[in-house]
Amino acid sequence: MEQHLLSNFEQILTNPTKSSLKPFSIARSLILNPSTTDQTISSVIQTLSTNPQFHLHHVITLLSEIPILRPHFSATIIAVLRSLSLTRPDIPPRAAALALSTLLSLPPPPDSDLVPSFSEMTEAVFLSLCFGSCVPVRHRLLLEAEKFDVRPSILLTVFLGFSKDPYPYVRKAALDGLIGLRDRIVVEDRGMIEGCYLRGVELLSDAEEGVRCSAVHMVSEWGKLLVANSDDKSKMDLSDALFVQLCSVVRDMSMNVRVGAFNALGKAEMASQYLLMQTLSKKVLEENKFLGEISGKHLGSRALSAAGAFLHGLEDEFYEVRSSACYSLRMLAILSSDLAEKVLGLLMDVLNDDSAVVRLRALETMHHIAVSGHLKVQEMHMHMFLGTLVDMNSSIRLTSRNVLRLIKFDNLPMFKLAADSIIHSLETYPQDEPDVLSVIFEIGRNHGSFAVSIADETFSQMEPFSASNWDFNSSRTAAMLTLAISARLSHDIQQRLYIIPPTIFSYAVTMLGRLSNGLTEVMDRNTLLSYLSHCSSSTEPHHIEAEDDLATDFNCHILVSHVADPLELHDKEYNDVKLVLANIAEIWKPLTKFGCTSELLMALRCWKEELKTRITDSHHSSSVLTFTLEYIVVVKLLSKARWHVMRPLDFVYNKAGDVGYILRKLEKKIRELRYRFIGLTKEEELHIEELRLVACTLRLSNFDPHFHESALKKLLIYKETSAEHSRFVAELMKTLEKDESDTFRFREPLNLFSLKQLDLSRNLRHMRAEVEIQDNDWLNPVPFVAGLPVGIPLKLKLHNTPLEAKLWVSMSRSKGVIHYVFINLKEFGGCDEMREFRFIAPFYKTPKVNSFTLVLGIGMECMCYEEVPCFRRHGPSHELVYLCKEKQVFLSSVRK
Amino acid sequence: MAIECLVLGAGQEVGKSCVVVTINGKRIMFDCGMHMGYVDHRRYPDFSLISKSGDFDNALSCVIITHFHLDHIGALPYFTEVCGYNGPIYMTYPTKALAPLMLDDYRKVMVGRGEEQQFTNENILNCLKKVTAIDIKQTVQVDKDLQIRAYYAGHVLGAAMIYASVGDAAMVYTGDYNMTPDRHLGAAQIDRLHLDLVITESTYGKTIRDSKYAREREFLKAVHTCVANGGKVLIPTFALGRAQELCILLDDYWERMNLKVPIYFSSGLTIQANLYYKVLISWTSQKVKDTYATRNAFNFKNVQSFERSLIHAPGPCVLFATPGMLSGGFSLEVFKHWAPCESNLITLPGYCVAGTVGHKLSDKTTKVDVDKDTQIDVRCKIHRLSFSPHTDEKGIMDLVKFLSPKNVILVHGEIKNMVNLKGRMESELGIQCYYPSNNETVSFPTTHFVKADASAAFIRSTLTPNFKFLKDEAAEMAPVQVLDERVTQGILTMEKGQKVKILHQDELLATVGTEQAEI
Secondary structure, rough: OOOHHHHHHHHHHHHOOOOOOOHHHHHHEEEEHHOOOOHHHHHHHHHHOOOOOOHHHHHHHHHHHHHHOOOHHHHHHHHHHHHOOOOOOOOOOOHHHHHHHHHHHOOOOOOOOHHHHEEEEEEEEHHHHHHOHHHHHHHHHOOOOOHOOOOOHHHHHHHHOOOOOOHHHHHHHHHHHHHHHHOOOOOHHHHHHHHHHHHHHHHOOOHHHHHHHHHHHHHHHHHHHHOOOOOOOHHHHHHHHHHHHHHOOOOOHHHHHHHHHHHHHHHHHOOOOHOOOHHHOOOOOOHHHHOOOOOOHHHHHHHHHHHOOHHHHOOOHHHHHHHHHHHHHHHHHOOHHHHHHHHHHHHHHHHHOOOOHHHHHHHHHHHHHHOOOOOOOOOHHHHHHHHHHOOOHHHHHHHHHHHHHHHHOOHHHHHHHHHHHHHHHHHOOOHHHHHHHHHHHHHHOOOHHHHHHHHHHHOOOOOOHHHOOOOOOOOOHHHHHHHHHHHOOOOOHHHHHHOHHHHHHHHHHHHHHHHHHHHHOEEEEEEEEHHHHHHHHHHOOOHHHHHOOOOOOHHHHHHHHHHHOOOOOOOHHHHHHHHHHHHHHHHHHHHHHHHOOOHHHHHHHHHHHHHHHHHOHHOOOOOHHHHHHHHHHHHHHHHHHHHHOOOOOOOOOOOOHHHHHHHHHHHHHHHHHOOEEOOOOOOHHHHHHHHHHHHHHHHHHHOOOOHHHHHHHHHHHHHHOOHHHHHHHHHHHHHHHOOOHHHHHHHHHHHHHHOOOOOOOOOOOOOOEEEEEEOOOOOOOOOEEOOOOOOEEEEEEOOOOOEEEEOEEEEEEOOOOOOEEOHHHHHHOOOOOOOEEEEEEOOOOOOOOOOEEEEEEEEEEOOOOOOOOOOOOOOOOOOOOOOOOEEEEEEEEEOO | OOOEEEEEOOOOOOOOEEEEEEEEEEEEEEEEOOOOOOOOOOHHOOHHOOOOOOOHHHOEEEEOOOOOOHHHHHHHHHHHHHHOOOEEEEEEEHHHHHHHHHHHHHHHHHHHOOOOOOOHHHHHHHHOEEEEEEOOOEEEEEEOOOOEEEOOOOOOOOOEEEEEEEOEEEEEEOOOOOOOOOOOOOOOOOOOOOOOEEEEEEEEOOOOOHHHHHHHHHHHHHHHHHHOOOOOOEEEEEOOOOOOOHHHHHHHHHHHHHOOEEEEEEEHHHHHHHHHHOHHHOOOHHHHHHHOOOOOOOOOOOEOOOOHHHOOOOOOEEEEEOHHHHHHHHHHHHHHHHHHOOOOOOOOOOOOOOOHHHHHHOOOOOOEEEEOOEEOOOOEEEEOOOOOOOEEEHHHHHHHHHHHOOOEEOOOOOOOHHHHHHHHHHHHOOOEEOOOOOOOEEEEEOOOOOOOOEOHEEEEEEEOEEEEEEOOOOOOOOOOOEEEEOOHHHHOOOOOOEEEEEOOHHHHHHHOOOOOOOO
């Protein structure tokens, strides 16, 4: 059958007298049939390519179909198509265009030396087809222009020229091409940009809807480019002109054009205040008021074009336009509070819209205004706005609540109205409870005095005897209780002293589950419980003590940690720690003595793992626990180092580097143990000092060339101040007095060393820092100019740092060269427990590179350590302990 | 070739809209309205100016009615049945459906007032039999040369703007239109056309209205306060149009606020009209169209029909009564009873024709002579409605700017508005503008294209793009321009005895038989 069809096809095709489409339909059926053999296909290709004189269009169509179904024929097809010279006038333009796009869609053949000539050829064919008389081909080529390898400069000219084509579809394709081109190339010739922009403006009044749509988009894009490429003087004028052009199309008769216009207006970057005001009023505003602002030349006509643009958008018949107009109002609202107020008035009316999409968009815009700090809700708006809290649509309710969170109420009636409405909405839509409670908590905290007076009013009616009448299942009760709690935790410190009867809090305990559900973001259930029980148990009118417990900080997390941490550990945890520490002391001596270091390490590891499970939240892990974990690490390192130093001599194994690394790490850890915890007792300090002596001694006995006995002696001087010496220290002092130079002389004291049990006090506090580099990652680098200093914005959170602590920001670009910046804690507020502030760290030595990364850390000087003699001129005079993990900062040079 | 425009009515006034336009020899009558303010011969346009002999069938190619308001259609039965016009009449489907209701209602009011009956119900029905109904954007070939097409105008249900073209000359007659959508009707919508003339209404030619939201809010607040205080609200309206708009507004509000105060419709006419609205959904606003699958916006939930006995019933209520402007009929009757009470509220339409009670009330007088014998002491509150189905100054300017015709004629408005609009159009848009008074004629030349043969070379050249680059720093236009020069390059030749022909520039040299010479 296949053979029969093939021969039939060849026969008809080679017969020059007949000219019919039959052979092509036969060929097509052969090509499309998946079971046709490759051999047949090859002969079909052969026949088609040798007889191209007839119906070239059909031949090319068939050839183009083959590689889609049979990719392995691509190379052959490319060869055949290339052999046709596409610029020949007798090839129909459609066929040529098809061949061209097929050629481009196929993967290029491996012999890449052909490519340059090929791309030149494509450009020539593209241009000749575009300028040919076949309109559909022109349209199609312009649409797909990106595919063809045409130089952008030529493409730009082609597009610009064809934007005046008599055929609207060609015009539209040309405009779309220009829009696409703007993103891909950088045009620097101002004349060219202006030419394109003005062509777009001209086409805004095209007779065809589609062309106008594209023109709006194009004017917006190229207009921005034009503004960006002009000098500062004319920038304002040009951006005004662009804004007015866009405003002038908002009254277009086509819905799509209007939507496009509002989308473009929303993206506008700037416009003068006068014009913006004008867009909110259909009447032309008094010019005198603004005369100083812009040149009078275009004032009248511009005002007329811009008049009421947004009003028209908001009252449009189509919800698409209304929603787009709501969106674009954002741009206005963030510019000034005057505008924001007017915009808000309009948006409040839009909340009455019948389309949920539009209402939602309006609320989103309001939220946007609120975030930018311009939201001033007036009494007349309240009715409309609060109505959205009970909207049928849940996302509208959610957005409305989000706006409510940010509203500042000036007076009690307004606040009361809002509180009533949200409670009403809670009763109507109980499924929103968690979010509603969190909103109530938030607005209550922000308006402490109002919340107190409402809570007071509600609960004062509630006598202890009639409390049974209270329905403790109702949402209203939950809401009122939340309000009472929030009033207690208000930002307004005055209000916290206000008395709310403790009974209220004991009622609240009964609703713990519901309340904590709503307040998950603010505090967890246990915290809430302990807080509530705390508040309900104290019956005295003034709970000064309780008030002290509440953090003075605005940050809720801190507040929580203070209320929750009934100072640090629960007893169980503390006992565990104690047990572990005792065990360590007990097993250390025998195991090291008999050389069972690996068993010792294993035991230590197990304890470490066990203690780690106690850490619930890494941020708020208790200081004692942290200390113990660090201590275990130190013991581990010590045991390892001791094993290396003390084992029988074996020169093959004993490489100084190995131990050196462990020793350095050990010293660092000991330093951290000593200086990152405040509230250590004298005994604990001595214990750590002894460990440090051991580490030094280990180092001395390990041929460290950089380390001298004098250093150790200095340590011992400090040590002498303490009352009694351990056997190790006594022996060590003796050894040093002997003044020998034998490296093994330290073995004796080391052998005498035994780990004593550490009695840990509960009052430890762990110093730590949280560093955040704002908006910085490898995609958003901090810009810098080579040779000039660059400021790195840091957000710092310091925990348990005393005021006298000397903190440094260390920044290093390459290893070794570290740049230090001092942080004077006295300049920033906060208490020892918690300081939070922003700090700009200057980095001076910016290199001449495009981009680089800095490694940044926060270090504290170890004041008790000896001064580092030849430390850098600007930098810490003592060793540093680092309070946080190192952070990477990405910097990139500013492009000219 | 010219357009001649004879204004028979609504020239420098509102009422009896009727404009006869002659385009390239074809005569079209746009609208055939009557004036509500007169009862003598002045109430109808002076048809004798069209044809002295009364042979209207030959004098006119067709009559086109834009919408069903009486000042646009009121004289039609008189013109066809009494004056004897038998030619084609065009109007949209809703207009054709609602026109008999309006006309018959008016006839009854006239009879009720004891005036001479101008036409009978039979006349109305006969007249409407001659009407051809058209649809929006439907192009109708009236005869060989004359084409007409209707565009959506907003204003009232079925209102249309009419595009008419004869040969190369084209014009638009807007009728009454609204450029901002309201609750039940969309905004006017038209294509960008090449026009020689636009005849537009100018009712609010000197008013710019701000957001409709504020107007709605004020109206609802006024009504709500009144009923909350136990007052009665009288809303005189025409049966069709504003009645439905306000009713949708109130019905929505009642629903949202959960109000139980009854809303009444005074006459069966309005209820009958509502039936038509429910059927003609495709002529309403996008919102009604979108929602009607779930709920027809004209199925008012809170509306009941009114009985005469309820006038004196105690308690608050809202009543829609016809006619608007309190020119007589039931609304005037209720007004007589409710106006003296302070707690009541009367809403008045934004525009009242001189001579009606509504117009008299506008002057803030407390005593109003309702008729010869009765004087009413008006103590109730009066709320001025600014809901208007007419576009405002800005809307007119926007439409004219969008259409950019060569000439504009203003009708259907007061002269001061027209002067204002003419000034703005000529200065801002550079469009010639006229406002003829009644029975005046304006004429101006029109576009006329000459047919010419084109040589093969010229056609070839026009098919192929021919770019030209301009770089002109001095000009105010863009410094860099890429133009397609292909079409402008023909050369027109006129040889004796032959048709005009366009040649390609290369051909000219061959034809003239000279070498190219540089000058």
